[in-house]
Amino acid sequence: MAQEKAPPSPSQDLTLEWVRDALVRQEDSIVFALIERARFPCNAPAYNPSLFPQLGGRSLVEVFVRGAEGLQAKCGRYQNPEEVPFFPDDLPAPLITAYNFPQVLHPISASVAVSDAIWYMYFNDLLPLITVEGEDGNYASTAASDLICLQALSRRIHFGKFVAEVKYRDAPLDYTTAIHAKDRDALMKLLTFEAVEEMVKRRVKKKAMVFGQNVTLEDKDSDAASQYKVDPSVVARLYEDWVIPFTKVVEVDYLLRRLD
Numbered sequence: 001m002a003q004e005k006a007p008p009s010p011s012q013d014l015t016l017e018w019v020r021d022a023l024v025r026q027e028d029s030i031v032f033a034l035i036e037r038a039r040f041p042c043n044a045p046a047y048n049p050s051l052f053p054q055l056g057g058r059s060l061v062e063v064f065v066r067g068a069e070g071l072q073a074k075c076g077r078y079q080n081p082e083e084v085p086f087f088p089d090d091l092p093a094p095l096i097t098a099y100n101f102p103q104v105l106h107p108i109s110a111s112v113a114v115s116d117a118i119w120y121m122y123f124n125d126l127l128p129l130i131t132v133e134g135e136d137g138n139y140a141s142t143a144a145s146d147l148i149c150l151q152a153l154s155r156r157i158h159f160g161k162f163v164a165e166v167k168y169r170d171a172p173l174d175y176t177t178a179i180h181a182k183d184r185d186a187l188m189k190l191l192t193f194e195a196v197e198e199m200v201k202r203r204v205k206k207k208a209m210v211f212g213q214n215v216t217l218e219d220k221d222s223d224a225a226s227q228y229k230v231d232p233s234v235v236a237r238l239y240e241d242w243v244i245p246f247t248k249v250v251e252v253d254y255l256l257r258r259l260d
């Protein structure tokens with residue numbers, strides 16, 4: 001039986017191709033996560049920090065994400081440099097010995113994060129575009145779906161650190177000049193591949209069409225089958241307006257400190 005082969009380890013094989021393959025694979029996770037979240041209506045009470053006084057001024061979703069991150073930190077999630085928590089302060093120490101993850105990034109990578117911008121964008125810009133108004137009381141399931149979306153988006157965007165590292169290694173002289181000059185615009189220009197970005201946007205739109213179609217046993221396309229679970233143009237916009245720009249900010253922030 002054909003199976004996906006195990007991904008190469010980045011320490012042996014940190015190439016632009018490896019990084020791009022990883023980003024393509026992560027698109028699947030993001031599209032599936034959005035489809036799952038879109039099953040529920042907006043469920044605004046889960047996001048209101050003053051609705052449940054027993055939560056001490058935090059929204060239900062914030063309590064959920066903080067609690068989940070605490071548990072996952074104990075189980076070692078954040079020992080992997082690909083994982084960045086939304087609430088890094090006060091996370092408990094891992095209960096297990098660290099797996100020997102390849103350390104391919106510069107140590108300053110730990111200080112590069114755009115989690116606040118992802119959090120804000122997800123709740124204020126994206127959710128209204130993928131959910132219908134209203135509530136059905138499934139606040140915990142909704143928060144669990146939000147967590148999966150947020151983690152998938154965060155992993156993809158912070159993968160910009162690996163993108164930046166590989167691009168730096170491919171052309172250290174060009175990058176070194178711009179880094180010493182602290183020239184954000186020059187770095188942005190060096191790392192941008194517009195043709196790749198166009199392909200990414202077209203591919204995620206297509207994935208939203210393929211993964212999010214209603215599957216029926218009828219031969220002919222019914223109306224139901226032509227409706228998508230998440231609007232493919234919203235997924236393309238998510239990448240165009242937020243995912244790709246945030247990834248590039250991570251790349252620039254990482255590069256600016258790459259020679260510290």
Ligand SMILES: C=C(O[C@@H]1C=C(C(=O)O)C=C[C@H]1O)C(=O)O
Nearest residue numbers: 163191192193196197200244247
């Ligand atoms: C990720 C890359 O770097 C940049 C960011 C991209 C993205 O976030 O998808 C795409 C192309 C580049 O402009 C890449 O070159 O593959």
